[in-house]
Amino acid sequence: MTQTIVAETGTQRTLGYVLEIGHPDGGARCHLDVTEAHANRHDVLHGGIAATLLDNAMGATSSLTVDDTGRTPFLTVSMSTQFLAPAHAGTRVTATGRVTGGGRSLLFLAAALVDQEGRLIATGTGVFKRARLDRGGDA
Numbered sequence: 109m110t111q112t113i114v115a116e117t118g119t120q121r122t123l124g125y126v127l128e129i130g131h132p133d134g135g136a137r138c139h140l141d142v143t144e145a146h147a148n149r150h151d152v153l154h155g156g157i158a159a160t161l162l163d164n165a166m167g168a169t170s171s172l173t174v175d176d177t178g179r180t181p182f183l184t185v186s187m188s189t190q191f192l193a194p195a196h197a198g199t200r201v202t203a204t205g206r207v208t209g210g211g212r213s214l215l216f217l218a219a220a221l222v223d224q225e226g227r228l229i230a231t232g233t234g235v236f237k238r239a240r241l242d243r244g245g246d247a
Contacts, residue, residue: 113178125161127168129178136168136178138203142195152194153201153229158221159189161203162232166217169205170236173215181239185214189232200224203232213237 110130115121125140138161140146148154163184170182195201201223209216214237221230 135206138165142199158230162219165203165205165219166234182236185235187234195229
């Protein structure tokens with residue numbers, strides 16, 4: 109059963125994206141209704157926001173490998189993003205993460221950002237590591 113996580117973090121509240129977990133494929137999804145507030149000077153979705161959606165989808169997907177709530181912290185070790193097409197205000201975009209490999213300490217992931225028509229906007233790959241928090245709360 110899918111679960112929607114809304115406004116849980118400052119980034120979610122600021123950007124307005126929604127995180128969705130619980131899909132049978134194990135991949136987390138980040139949905140964003142693109143507005144002018146998300147646009148760059150060329151009136152298209154800012155690349156940094158597209159990368160943020162991909163990163164969050166991959167990070168939550170990493171967490172889902174050990175925690176059904178998707179809240180176990182994973183750190184982004186590295187990430188690469190490819191921008192393929194513009195998304196304009198009025199468009200809904202969705203980033204979906206998937207595990208592509210890994211071992212005991214690192215996970216390898218990929219994500220795709222598509223619009224509501226299924227057009228590929230951006231892709232990303234990343235390496236993620238489970239955060240080990242000490243008593244002080246630092247990673």
